[in-house]
Amino acid sequence: QIMLTQQAESLWISPGERVSITCRASQSLLYTDGKHYLSWYQQRPGQTTKALIYHASVRTDGVPTRFIGSGSGTEFTLSIEHVQPEDFAIYYCLQTLKSPLTFGSGTKLEIK
């Protein structure tokens, strides 16, 4: 199965700063259609899990432009510019290229 590694279990930053969360796959997530099957999700206490990014870099409807997905092959990054108080949450990457689908272990964004 494809393993996803999110190296950082936690990241401490101050509101207004920029942060990058990385996700490394054990093999390329590029499909023959030219898309990478890597998506990002946000979990906040008491809220439903929210999809932020799909195909590595496409923001889902309504997601603020400060959330930026990038990367290709096996290395992917979720960047958040000018972090807002509501962005302190846990972020997961997910690959849907091959079954079984696999999630990264999650990165918790914490207030410094």
Place this chain on the structure above:
Amino acid sequence: QVTLKESGPGILQPSQTLSLTCTFSGFSLSTYGMGVGWIRQPSGKGLEWLANIWWDDDKYYNPSLKNRLTISKDTSNNQAFLKITNVDTADTATYYCARIILGYFDFWGPGTMVTVSS
């Protein structure tokens, strides 16, 4: 407006069968390209994908749960189901259903907590 909501027994005993229902609205599981998946999360831990079912009744399972999973759907009533046989304490978790489209889970339910305890 797409919504999903999970329901389950809350608590059950080891060796029993866990039956979960996902009731959704705003889309049809008979529409080309549409799917519903099940994901679970033990308290304080990460997400684990369990199974997907597609508009054409194609099904995919996480092999880590071997042959314990069965996913199904009732298209006319906008529901999807997951059964897990022979549960034990390791199956204690919050269980989520989510719509899958374009290769990602775009809408998630709030989850239902399941505790396996004797």
